[in-house]
Amino acid sequence: MTDIHQESTFDVVIIGAGPVGENVADRAVQGGLSAAIVERELVGGECSYWACMPTKALLRDAAAIRAARALPAAGQAVIGELDPAAVLARRDRFTSNWDDSGQVDWLDQAGITLVRGHGRITGTRTVTVTHPDGATTSVRARHAVVIATGSSAHLPPVPGLADVAPWTSREAAAVKEVPQRLAIIGGGVVGSEMATAFSALGSRVTLVSQTRLLPGVEPFASEHVATALRTAGVSLHLGVDATGARRDDSGTVHLTLSDGTAVEADEVLVATGRTPNTKDLGLDHLGLTPGDWLAVDDALAVLDDTGRPIDGGWLYAAGDVTKRALLTHHGKYQARALGDALAARARGENPDLGTWGRHAVTADESAVTQVIFTDPEVAAVGLSAEAAIAAGRKVRVVDHDLGAVAGAALHADDYRGQARMVIDDNSNTLIGFTAVGPDVSELLHAATVAITGEVPLDRLWHAVPAYPTISEIWLRLLETDGRDR
Ligand SMILES: Cc1cc2nc3c(=O)[nH]c(=O)nc-3n(C[C@H](O)[C@H](O)[C@H](O)COP(=O)(O)OP(=O)(O)OC[C@H]3O[C@@H](n4cnc5c(N)ncnc54)[C@H](O)[C@@H]3O)c2cc1C
Numbered sequence: 001m002t003d004i005h006q007e008s009t010f011d012v013v014i015i016g017a018g019p020v021g022e023n024v025a026d027r028a029v030q031g032g033l034s035a036a037i038v039e040r041e042l043v044g045g046e047c048s049y050w051a052c053m054p055t056k057a058l059l060r061d062a063a064a065i066r067a068a069r070a071l072p073a074a075g076q077a078v079i080g081e082l083d084p085a086a087v088l089a090r091r092d093r094f095t096s097n098w099d100d101s102g103q104v105d106w107l108d109q110a111g112i113t114l115v116r117g118h119g120r121i122t123g124t125r126t127v128t129v130t131h132p133d134g135a136t137t138s139v140r141a142r143h144a145v146v147i148a149t150g151s152s153a154h155l156p157p158v159p160g161l162a163d164v165a166p167w168t169s170r171e172a173a174a175v176k177e178v179p180q181r182l183a184i185i186g187g188g189v190v191g192s193e194m195a196t197a198f199s200a201l202g203s204r205v206t207l208v209s210q211t212r213l214l215p216g217v218e219p220f221a222s223e224h225v226a227t228a229l230r231t232a233g234v235s236l237h238l239g240v241d242a243t244g245a246r247r248d249d250s251g252t253v254h255l256t257l258s259d260g261t262a263v264e265a266d267e268v269l270v271a272t273g274r275t276p277n278t279k280d281l282g283l284d285h286l287g288l289t290p291g292d293w294l295a296v297d298d299a300l301a302v303l304d305d306t307g308r309p310i311d312g313g314w315l316y317a318a319g320d321v322t323k324r325a326l327l328t329h330h331g332k333y334q335a336r337a338l339g340d341a342l343a344a345r346a347r348g349e350n351p352d353l354g355t356w357g358r359h360a361v362t363a364d365e366s367a368v369t370q371v372i373f374t375d376p377e378v379a380a381v382g383l384s385a386e387a388a389i390a391a392g393r394k395v396r397v398v399d400h401d402l403g404a405v406a407g408a409a410l411h412a413d414d415y416r417g418q419a420r421m422v423i424d425d426n427s428n429t430l431i432g433f434t435a436v437g438p439d440v441s442e443l444l445h446a447a448t449v450a451i452t453g454e455v456p457l458d459r460l461w462h463a464v465p466a467y468p469t470i471s472e473i474w475l476r477l478l479e480t481d482g483r484d485r
């Protein structure tokens with residue numbers, strides 16, 4: 001590992017070594033550029049240590065038990081209960097015990113220079129790094145500085161909440177002792193996945209949310225997840241606010257809700273969205289407001305408040321900090337496009353930024369993919385019916401019961417699920433797909449290929465799903481839509 005304490009110059013300087021920063025650097029280096037990456041915590045970022053990986057490790061054992069218990073003989077072979085300590089130990093392995101040396105080795109092998117410390121932009125193409133020992137160094141970029149600083153949990157202004165030492169997703173993902181009673185504020189993706197995980201680990205979970213569960217997905221998917229959580233014993237308070245919080249001398253937290261309900265818990269997890277890591281980044285020198293999300297153009301150049309690239313266009317951003325899609329895989333998609341485009345520009349070439357061009361991030365607009373690892377899972381790509389109609393699209397919406405598909409009935413007894421296609425009437429192509437049900441995550445990529453490939457529905461009839469797989473839902477959805485369109 002190179003730990004720079006002297007002024008140095010690279011082609012590209014990236015602030016933030018999360019999955020996005022790492023991928024920008026990797027593509028830039030593969031394109032023949034030199035790259036330095038500045039990181040103030042762990043190389044690998046939120047996703048590796050406090051988000052995607054540990055949370056999915058917390059969820060996986062319970063999902064496997066559920067899958068076995070959905071079959072009579074396999075279910076009988078599952079004896080005993082889930083061992084929370086073993087789940088936490090496996091989670092620890094997935095975070096490498098919060099040690100980033102493996103990822104630091106990877107940076108080394110990839111030819112990327114690591115600069116440990118907090119980065120701030122202090123001039124044109126200049127990042128000043130405050131190292132852990134307090135020393136500072138300037139790192140300059142010949143071509144570009146990329147902000148890939150990610151996001152942090154947002155704390156809502158609920159009176160008393162800050163004083164009860166609430167958990168954010170970080171404390172929940174890194175939990176060492178499963179609380180007997182957990183209250184969760186927020187019913188989005190984090191709240192719903194954590195309610196699933198902690199109820200399976202043995203906590204008595206109460207979830208409070210201003211909106212329906214999972215407000216970003218099709219309402220039918222929310223309903224399936226809400227029903228399953230209630231069946232698992234989670235107490236859901238939807239459409240209400242948390243209005244106050246207080247921890248008493250015994251350590252119990254008392255939450256009050258806008259409908260007058262009182263909730264008691266040992267810990268409170270706040271899962272009410274994210275805030276960008278732009279507060280202490282030197283953005284005020286560039287005329288930007290610290291703490292705001294970064295607006296970017298199609299080339300991912302950071303824009304000023306008049307909508308023009310900052311200072312002629314040397315500052316770029318990718319990943320969560322742009323608010324385009326707060327998902328690792330979309331951030332990495334942006335990173336691949338941006339790293340390649342920076343290398344192309346350095347060679348004197350114009351990047352290919354047309355729709356679906358090599359350096360464009362078109363999928364961020366029309367084909368965002370997400371799997372929500374609740375039980376049942378939710379898998380979605382593109383537009384929901386509501387979002388398509390709100391965007392003025394003329395659409396057909398086709399629904400089918402997943403449980404009625406032979407492959408699903410074989411997969412698990414009493415399989416419950418649903419799938420929806422949203423079809424653009426003018427182009428007769430798929431623009432949205434959502435499925436909810438056990439193990440639907442692997443159904444998603446077929447829909448993603450159909451949307452990004454803009455495959456007409458009459459051609460999709462020739463994509464024959466194998467029998468008896470859950471993918472036969474495609475055939476059932478097409479049959480429901482009818483062939484003569
Ligand atoms: C609980 C939870 C579960 C999630 N699960 C999934 C999932 O299953 N699948 C999925 O696709 N997405 C998931 N996400 C979203 C995913 O974690 C993010 O989209 C992803 O981490 C964004 O990557 P990033 O590189 O933009 O930012 P981050 O991963 O946040 O990395 C940013 C890095 O920048 C560093 N940094 C910040 N400021 C500075 C500075 N000034 N100087 C130096 N370094 C700095 C930070 O220390 C950090 O390492 C989840 C999120 C949460 C909260």
Ligand SMILES: NC(=O)c1ccc[n+]([C@@H]2O[C@H](COP(=O)([O-])OP(=O)(O)OC[C@H]3O[C@@H](n4cnc5c(N)ncnc54)[C@H](O)[C@@H]3O)[C@@H](O)[C@H]2O)c1
Nearest residue numbers: 156186187188189190191209210211271272273326371372
């Ligand atoms: N599997 C995955 O892909 C995955 C998993 C976890 C997180 N993520 C990403 O992380 C991001 C953040 O997730 P999140 O769940 O924190 O945010 P979110 O925006 O998905 O949900 C926030 C929820 O909190 C509720 N809320 C907001 N303020 C509230 C208040 N004062 N009181 C009660 N409820 C309130 C909202 O109604 C909403 O239901 C998401 O954009 C998601 O894409 C992805």
